[in-house]
Amino acid sequence: MEIQAEDGGALKDRTKVLISVEDVNDNRPEVTITSLFSPVREDAPQGTIVVLFNAHDRDSGKNGQVVCSIEEILPFQLEKSVEDYYRLLTVQNLDREKTSEYNITVTATDRGTPPQSTETHITLHVVDVNDNPPSFSQTSYSVYLPENNLRGTSIFSVTAHDPDSNENARIIYSLEEDTIQGAPLSSYVSINSDTGVLFALRSFDHEQFRDLQMHVKASDSGDPPLSSNVSLSIFVLDQNDNVPEILYPALPTDGSTGVELAPRSAEPGYLVTKVVAVDRDSGQNAWLSYRLLKASEPGLFSVGLHTGEVRTARALLDRDAIKQSLVVAVQDHGQPPLSATVTFTVAVADSIPDVLSDLGKLDSPANPEDSGLTLYLVVAVAAVSCVFLAFVIVLLALRLRHWHMSRLLQASGSGLTGMPASQFVGVDGVRAFLQTYSHEVSLTADSRGSHVIFPQPNYADTLISQESCEKSEPLCVSDDSRFPIEDTPFVPVSSSFSLL
Structure with a gap:
């Protein structure tokens, strides 16, 4: 200025005055963010600019x-580019897990006295990148399953963990293909792809196989998918x-039962x-016991409790029977216990021929002639019986x-005079004949005493003779015979058999 x-005398002078304002x-x-590259991939290489x-x-x-x-503890670094511009770089590999x-807190400080500073917060x-495969808590699992299980029974549940996020952490469970005794593993067990629960598809038999070995695979849904088993x-x-x-x-x-041999001279413990x-x-x-x-x-x-040896408990006596029947039970020690029995015969004799002869004395042999005679009688x-039935049929036909x-x-109305005498048997005669005709068969316990009896039939009062017909009316037909057959009483026919 x-x-x-x-x-006052009108004298004057001018001068310039310079005033300097000291800061x-x-x-x-002041911090102004011009670019923020967020989010950043966890697999970003070192030196990637983020801010x-x-x-x-x-x-x-x-x-x-x-x-x-x-x-300084952050995996980032500040660099000054030009004038008052800065950039924030990655100096380490990032791990989202x-x-x-x-x-990030950026602190801007001036060099004044006292210094002034400003803090800027950057988030x-x-x-996430699918850089972690699923993992199991154990390297192997053992499952104990009782046999004879029901089909569809839940056996076990496996769980895998994936530290990634979203689809990269969604796990799908499966069984690796394998065969057991020629059949695919998938026919024995199955696994729920979402929960990892194993199910039995059939009833297992301990006697068929004692154990099943398999591998469970856990895969995530990332791109590309990662897996472990x-x-x-x-x-x-x-x-x-x-x-x-x-x-x-x-x-x-x-x-029949089996036969074992024990000599008469056997001592106790034989x-x-x-x-x-x-x-x-x-x-x-x-x-087994x-x-x-x-x-x-x-x-x-x-009988030995654990050996199953059958021994004589005392000496054999003459009064002991030749055939000794034994029933031995075999029982296991399960819960509940199961058992089986075997029946066999001990023949008390010194040799097999002796056994046969002794048994022949006990059992009377069957006589072939008796059986043949019985067959002939039958x-x-x-x-x-057939002949008798044929005779009855002939009578009915006549x-x-x-x-x-x-x-x-009757329909023609013509007279009956002059017709030849009939040789037919009347109804009363048939009835009397059937009542007098019978046969008896007696079969006794001793087939040689069986007999057949045929009584002599009496026809004196039943059959109409030719002479009586000639002396009587020209036609030997009674008045009762003119009625229809449905009005005539039926003749009872009987055949008696006695099997004694």
Whole structure:
């Protein structure tokens, strides 16, 4: 500015005065974000620019010089590009599974005295990348399943974890293809693709296979999908579902019992035979014990509890029967216990020929001639019955013919004089004949005493003789015979058989 000074005598003078205003650090730095690249992929390479901003201070000199900084623990770095512009770069690999969001505080400080500063907060989101496969909590699993389970039973549940997010964390479970005893694994078990629950598709049999080995696969839905697998062992536990099977003595195919030999001179403790049995179960369910369930001579034989050996308990006496029937029971130790029995005969003799001869004395042999005679008697009775039936049929046929001719005569109205005498038998005669005709067959317990009796029929009062016809009316037809056959009483026919 110019300053003019003037006195009273009209003298004056001018001068220039320069006033300089010294800056005082009274302004804080200002930060302006020009670009923010958020969100950023977690697989972004090092040196990726995530933020661009400008930092300035309206003061001058040192008061206007701005310095920016961030926390050192962050995986980022600030760089000054041109003038008052800065950029924020990544200096480490980002991991969304550890930190999905960063809150970055940028501090701008001037160099004044005292210094002024400004803080700017920047939020940076990290986008998930499918960089983690599903993982199981264990490297392998073991499942214990009792046999004879129901179809559709839930066996086990496996769970995998994927630290990724959204579709990258959605897990799909499946079973790796395999075969068990020639059949695909998918025919034995299945798995729910969403929950990881395993189901049995059939009833397992411990005797068929003791365990099933498989691999469960867990895949995420990322692009590309990542997967991992874990081994799963299913052990089929035994249940007492099998009855002991007796191998010896084997029963004959004809349904009879087996025969073992014990000499008369056998001392107490003599080994007669040994019952051998097996059980398809395992463990305690397959432990077998033997006991004598029934014997025709109690106290004569004993059975080893665990060996199944049948031994004589005392010396054999002459009064002991030749045939000794034994019933041995074999029982397992399952819950509940199952058992089987075997019945066999012990023949008390020194040799097989002795056994045959002794048995021949006990059993009377059947006589072939007796059986043949009985057969002939049966055939004879059948033949006589057929002949008798044929005779009755002939009588009925003749009666029908006689009745038919009577009806024709009545219809024509012609006289009956001069017709030849009839040789037919009347109804009363037939009735009397049938009542007097019978045969009897008697079959006794001794077939040689069987007999057949044919009584002599009496025709004296039944058949109409030729002479009586000639002496009487020309036509030997009674008045009753003129009625229709339906008005004539039927003749009862009987055949008696007595089987004694």
